[in-house]
Amino acid sequence: MIPGSRYFPIGLAALAAVFLLASCEKAAPYLDQVKKALDRETDEELAARKPVAPEDIPPPPAPVKMEPVVNKEARVSILGYHDFTDGTSSNDMILNVEDFRRQMQAIRDAKLPVISLRQFLDWKQGKSDIPAECVMITIDDGWKATHTLALGVLKDFGYPFTVFLYKNYINVGGRSLTHDEVREIARSGGTLSSHSLSHQNLSRKGGRGDEAYDAWLREELVESMRYLEETYGDTGAVVKTFAYPFGIYNDRVLEIAREAGYEACFTVNGKKTGWEEKDLEIGRYVVHGTTLANFDPALDFGGGAVTTGGRKLLAEQKSEDGTQKGPLVSVTPSANSVVGNRLPLIEVDLSKLTGVDPESIVLRVSGFGRVSHRFDPASGRLTYQIPQRLRVETCAVQLSFRHAGSKENELIGWTFQVDPLANYLSSDSAAPVKNDSLPPASTDEAALTPPAATPSL
Ligand SMILES: [Zn+2]
CATH class of the missing domain: 2.60.40.1220 (Immunoglobulin-like)
Known part of the structure; x- marks a missing residue:
């Protein structure tokens, strides 16, 4: 026989007592209800009471907010520009500004609406609709000609656009944009977005250990966002998007971009963006200065799967x-x-x-x-x-x-x-x-x- 087992019945009784006490505790609200029911007013008392004044009637519950149904078959052609010149250049990343104007006119002639980054994000997030076929304009790097040449054309057409800036090339003289020029862009239809701090290939660990690599990526992705929002906060800048330098990224970069709270990140993979497209891997057609090899397909919605013919x-x-x-x-x-x-x-x-x-x-x-x-x-x-x-x-x-x-x-x-x-x-x-x-x-x-x-x- 196990010593102490004779105390078993005593223990059991104690347990039962505790359980009973607990159920009384639980029963208290129920007893309250019974008491209230017994105390209820008589019919006479109820009749004697004043009717409820209209203003005392609680308002009906607010109607259920209907979510807009977005066109999930819409497609966006996102154009990626870099630098501009009023002369000629053999560099593919530099486009003659008159060619740029002709391209903006071609968008208009094709009757393709140009949407803003916010409209794009709202559609991707199912908040509001966009035209079935439309264009979005982005300009990378922050070259001075974004302000001196491209801005005038964009203003003439009234097109919204997005500039992807990297901190190390802002307000540093030469062909970089000054702070005031960035502010003017932000106040003239340009949405400011991040293009990192240093414009390095983010997929390259460069001899860093895992932790150091993560810390570096956080600097490039988080600090660049914070810097733009703080520096241009007076223009209302809220930075929600990022363009990978050279369009290059890896799984770690994606993870840290997600952590940083970016709503969309852009690559240079030229294709139409559909509703199902992954938010952190949105493609863009990089428009070249010397050929229309990317611009023409960008404007061609005719051959796609959705609106064939x-x-x-x-x-x-x-x-x-x-x-x-x-x-x-x-x-x-x-x-x-x-x-x-x-x-x-x-x-x-x-x-x-x-x-x-x-x-x-x-x-x-x-x-x-x-x-x-x-x-x-x-x-x-x-x-x-x-x-x-x-x-x-x-x-x-x-x-x-x-x-x-x-x-x-x-x-x-x-x-x-x-x-x-x-x-x-x-x-x-x-x-x-x-x-x-x-x-x-x-x-x-x-x-x-x-x-x-x-x-x-
Ligand atoms: Zn770039």
């Missing part, structure tokens, strides 16, 4: 004798037009295409997703009445269909803008519009406004 179908067609025939597919509201009605009727004229399989047609509208349109095979006319006021300023529409017997999807994507002042116009009723009324006769708006041009291939 789209721009071509919407583009003006010329017959053999050179006369304009109008686009194969015309759309209303037309591409890049501004509408003053938040309840527009979307119309697509497919009559010039033969053999469209009506069953294959899918229409998507930003904010509404896939919608049920009306399609009349006899007239080739498709319509969709926006059922609720558009709350976005840029509305993206995407149409896909197949020709009968074909397995390939044709995709057409375009965007139009909604005049923000349309909010205050009385012409559009606040009541939802039903989609069963027959659409009014088509206007020739699509034909009057030239649609997006086909970029050169």
Whole structure:
């Protein structure tokens, strides 16, 4: 027999007592409730009470905030520039400023909107939408010509842009930007972003041990961010993005960039950026000074997986004798037009295409997703009445269909803008519009406004 086991029943009783006490403790609130119920006012007492004044009625709970539905099929072409000259240069990183102006004009001619870094980040983070196809402009290193040559052109076009600066080449004389020039850039549509402290290849450990390497990376990534925010805090600079020097990084660099709180980091891997693209490995087309080898593909959205043929179908067609025939597919509201009605009727004229399989047609509208349109095979006319006021300023529409017997999807994507002042116009009723009324006769708006041009291939 184990010594002390005779105390077992005593121990058990003590345990039970403790447990009982604990349950009483737990029972206390319940007993309170019972007591309250017993103390309840009688019916007479209740009737005698004054009715609740309207101002005492608690307000209804705030409506659930609807998250905007972003167009996850949108694509951004991000251009990366470096230095500029008003003369000529054989250095690929230096671009003649008149060539730069022509490129900015080409973006405009292609009807591609230029978005800001903030718009880009908000879209990537699912907060707000961007046009289905658009461009973002970045300039690296902080050469003086960013201020003396490029800034004027960008201001002329009203394009937002981003400059990636590295601390060791700011305000150090020569061809570097002065602090005041950086401030002027920041106040003229330029977003300041980090390009490290020293502009060294961050993937190179350079004989450092693991700890020393991490510490060095933190300096380059964290200190450069802090420096820009502190030095240019008077311009409201908040640094959220980083461009890897030479576009080079490794897993450790990615980890420390994430730790540092960067929302996006940029490489020099020329490709369109989709919504699924990894935030810390965003590609850019580095535009060369001597060839258009990177610029032209950057502007070509026609050959991609999403809008195959789209721009071509919407583009003006010329017959053999050179006369304009109008686009194969015309759309209303037309591409890049501004509408003053938040309840527009979307119309697509497919009559010039033969053999469209009506069953294959899918229409998507930003904010509404896939919608049920009306399609009349006899007239080739498709319509969709926006059922609720558009709350976005840029509305993206995407149409896909197949020709009968074909397995390939044709995709057409375009965007139009909604005049923000349309909010205050009385012409559009606040009541939802039903989609069963027959659409009014088509206007020739699509034909009057030239649609997006086909970029050169
Ligand atoms: Zn650089």
